[in-house]
Amino acid sequence: MNNKLYGIFAILVIGLCAFAQNDGTKEDTPYTGPRGVAALNDACATPEVITAMGPTAVIDTTGHTDEIGDPDPACSCCGLGWNGTTWYTFTPTLDGLISIDVCAATYDTTMEVYTGTCGAFTPVACNDDDCGLQSGLTMPVLAGTTYTICVGDWASGPGGGDLSVNLSGDDVFAAVAADVPTMSSYALYGFIALFAVAGLIFLRRKS
Ligand SMILES: [Ca+2]
Ligand SMILES: [Ca+2]
Numbered sequence: 001m002n003n004k005l006y007g008i009f010a011i012l013v014i015g016l017c018a019f020a021q022n023d024g025t026k027e028d029t030p031y032t033g034p035r036g037v038a039a040l041n042d043a044c045a046t047p048e049v050i051t052a053m054g055p056t057a058v059i060d061t062t063g064h065t066d067e068i069g070d071p072d073p074a075c076s077c078c079g080l081g082w083n084g085t086t087w088y089t090f091t092p093t094l095d096g097l098i099s100i101d102v103c104a105a106t107y108d109t110t111m112e113v114y115t116g117t118c119g120a121f122t123p124v125a126c127n128d129d130d131c132g133l134q135s136g137l138t139m140p141v142l143a144g145t146t147y148t149i150c151v152g153d154w155a156s157g158p159g160g161g162d163l164s165v166n167l168s169g170d171d172v173f174a175a176v177a178a179d180v181p182t183m184s185s186y187a188l189y190g191f192i193a194l195f196a197v198a199g200l201i202f203l204r205r206k207s
Contacts, residue, residue: 036160038063039086044070044118047087047148053167055104061086061153061160069119073152075126076110082152084159091146096170100149101136106161108154111135113147121148128154141172 041048042064050056064084072081092098102109110128114121124147130136133154141147153159 036060036062038065041087042085043067044085044087044148044150047089050088050090050149050165050167052173053098053169053171055164055166056088058104058162058164059086061107061151061163064153064160071112071114071121071123071150073110073112073126073128073150074123075112075128076152076154077128080154082110082154084153086151086163088149088151088165089146090149090167090173092141092143092172093176094143094170094172094174095141096172097138097140098167098169098172099136099138101131101134101166101168102151102163103131103134103136104162104164104166105134105151107159107163108133109135109163110152110154111137111149112152113137113139113149115145115147118148138169143172 037060039048039059039061040046041059042061044067048056061084064086066083066085070085076082100111100113102111110126112126113124115124116122125137125139127135127137135151149165151163151165153161
C-alpha cells in the first residue's frame with residue numbers, strides 16, 4: 001500500500017470515528033447556553049410535594065440545570081447520565097404497589113426514585129425508556145416513608161420541555177379510617193355499663 005492509500009485509509013477511519021461520536025446520543029456535558037425560567041423544583045432542596053394519585057401539573061423544565069450533589073442515575077442508557085434535573089417527593093399514608101411514569105413528557109427522560117435526603121440518597125428504582133424515550137417504573141411503597149423522584153433530561157442541547165409525573169396503581173394517599181366508635185359500639189358500651197351497675201346493686205343488696 002503506498003502513501004496515498006494509507007492517507008485515504010486514515011481519512012476513512014477518522015471519518016468513521018467522528019460519525020460514531022455524533023450518532024445522536026448525548027455527550028454527558030452540561031448545557032451552558034440559554035434556558036427558560038426554572039421551576040422551583042429544579043433543585044433537590046425544593047421538590048414539588050405530591051399528595052394525590054394521578055398526574056401533577058405540567059411544568060416547563062427547559063430552564064432546569066444540574067446542581068452540585070445531583071446523583072448519577074444507575075439506569076441511564078450508555079452511562080451518559082442526565083441533565084436538567086427536576087425533583088418531586090411523596091409520602092404514602094398506606095402501603096401499596098404503584099407505578100410512576102413521565103410518559104407525557106415532551107423530551108427524552110431518565111427517572112430514579114430514592115429514599116433518604118438530598119446528598120444522602122439510597123436508590124430504590126430507576127428507568128430510562130419505558131414508554132418510548134420517556135421513563136416509567138412500578139415499585140412497592142411503605143406508609144410513612146418519603147420517596148424522592150428525580151427526572152433528568154437524557155438528551156444534550158437546551159434540553160427539557162413539558163413534564164408531568166403520573167402516579168397510578170394503589171391509592172397510597174387514601175385517608176386512613178379513623179377509629180371512631182359506631183352506634184353499635186355505643187350500644188355495647190351501654191349494655192356493659194348497665195350490667196356493671198346492676199351487678200353493683202345486686203352485690204350491695206346481698207351484703
Ligand atoms: Ca435541577
Ligand atoms: Ca429515556
